[in-house]
Amino acid sequence: MKYAELEKIYHQPFFDLLKQARNIHETYWPEDEVQLCTLLSIKTGGCSEDCSYCSQSARHDSGLQTERLMSCESVMERARAARENGSTRFCMGAAWKGVRSGTKRFDEVLGIVRDVSALGMEVCVTLGELGPDEAVALKDAGVTAYNHNIDTSPDHYPNIVTTHTFQDRLNTIRNVQDAGMSVCCGGIVGLGEDVSDRLKMLEVLSEFNPHPESVPINSLMPMPGTPLADSPPVDVFDVVRLIAVARIAIPKAKVRLSAGRKSLSDEGQALCFFAGANSIFYGDKLLTGGNPSVQRDLALMEKLGLVPQQPDRSLQAPHPDGDRERMPQGCAVLKP
Ligand code: SAM
Numbered sequence: 001m002k003y004a005e006l007e008k009i010y011h012q013p014f015f016d017l018l019k020q021a022r023n024i025h026e027t028y029w030p031e032d033e034v035q036l037c038t039l040l041s042i043k044t045g046g047c048s049e050d051c052s053y054c055s056q057s058a059r060h061d062s063g064l065q066t067e068r069l070m071s072c073e074s075v076m077e078r079a080r081a082a083r084e085n086g087s088t089r090f091c092m093g094a095a096w097k098g099v100r101s102g103t104k105r106f107d108e109v110l111g112i113v114r115d116v117s118a119l120g121m122e123v124c125v126t127l128g129e130l131g132p133d134e135a136v137a138l139k140d141a142g143v144t145a146y147n148h149n150i151d152t153s154p155d156h157y158p159n160i161v162t163t164h165t166f167q168d169r170l171n172t173i174r175n176v177q178d179a180g181m182s183v184c185c186g187g188i189v190g191l192g193e194d195v196s197d198r199l200k201m202l203e204v205l206s207e208f209n210p211h212p213e214s215v216p217i218n219s220l221m222p223m224p225g226t227p228l229a230d231s232p233p234v235d236v237f238d239v240v241r242l243i244a245v246a247r248i249a250i251p252k253a254k255v256r257l258s259a260g261r262k263s264l265s266d267e268g269q270a271l272c273f274f275a276g277a278n279s280i281f282y283g284d285k286l287l288t289g290g291n292p293s294v295q296r297d298l299a300l301m302e303k304l305g306l307v308p309q310q311p312d313r314s315l316q317a318p319h320p321d322g323d324r325e326r327m328p329q330g331c332a333v334l335k336p
Pocket residue numbers: 053054055056093094095096097126127128147148149151186187188218219220221222223259260287
């Protein structure tokens with residue numbers, strides 16, 4: 001959808017915008033369901049990139065303890081717990097510029113993906129830049145969706161990150177699409193952008209072909225020691241408006257109300273759900289930052305009559321158990 005149209009939609013009176021978004025939401029998502037996704041940082045901190053919002057960049061003094069790639073066994077423990085908690089999507093993040101085929105760490109990640117995908121949840125990873133070969137390898141290992149955010153408008157991006165370009169982000173997304181994985185792509189509000197940057201970001205996302213399968217809308221969690229540590233919060237009504245426009249412009253996407261929920265009131269979140277958000281990160285930790293407790297989320301969903309999205313039974317683990325011996329990596333083959 002073009003910028004001019006998005007702008008017109010965005011600047012309607014608040015309740016007209018909500019009504020329009022709600023109609024579309026009810027057409028495409030009539031079930032009152034919220035997808036619960038569990039996030040796990042499998043490799044934390046020490047990242048070479050300079051994203052000015054991120055606690056994991058080695059270029060900022062955020063005081064974060066860096067951690068090496070988690071073992072497959074530890075990841076599996078967390079993935080099983082997530083499934084038991086009712087999550088239908090397990091998202092693993094790594095603080096890397098990107099991954100390269102033929103490296104030990106990429107083989108380790110492929111092993112982890114193979115094993116997690118056998119649990120029957122959707123598997124999402126976010127590992128930074130990917131080339132075409134890496135994208136195909138991840139798809140073959142069982143990745144459902146790849147998260148790679150464009151974060152803001154093309155114009156504002158260089159004010160936020162200098163170690164890679166907006167075009168680099170788009171190239172990775174193209175490789176993900178070509179490999180047949182779903183694209184999870186969204187952005188952050190609160191990076192010093194204005195409303196036009198937010199709408200230009202939605203313009204880019206809504207012109208993806210195919211549309212992204214999910215669109216995370218993060219509110220900046222200001223991280224100590226980062227250049228954006230003292231950024232002011234974004235008005236919740238602006239977040240609601242952006243979610244509503246995302247729902248209208250990308251109607252079939254899951255719109256994920258992502259980072260920053262801890263700072264939102266229940267009423268603010270309720271408006272976000274009404275406007276079209278239908279997915280959240282679930283569990284008290286995101287990658288390095290905090291998230292509402294499971295109890296608080298369950299209580300809110302109950303009050304609003306929202307139910308956890310049922311697992312998609314058509315999502316087959318990509319390999320039968322019998323094939324595991326032939327896999328080059330994975331907990332299964334590493335066990336005696
Ligand atoms: N290194 C990979 C990358 O950049 O794609 C994956 C991890 S990165 C932490 C994933 C996304 O989390 C970022 O693209 C950004 O949208 C979001 N994010 C990171 N730090 C954040 C913060 N402080 N507040 C809100 N969102 C944040």
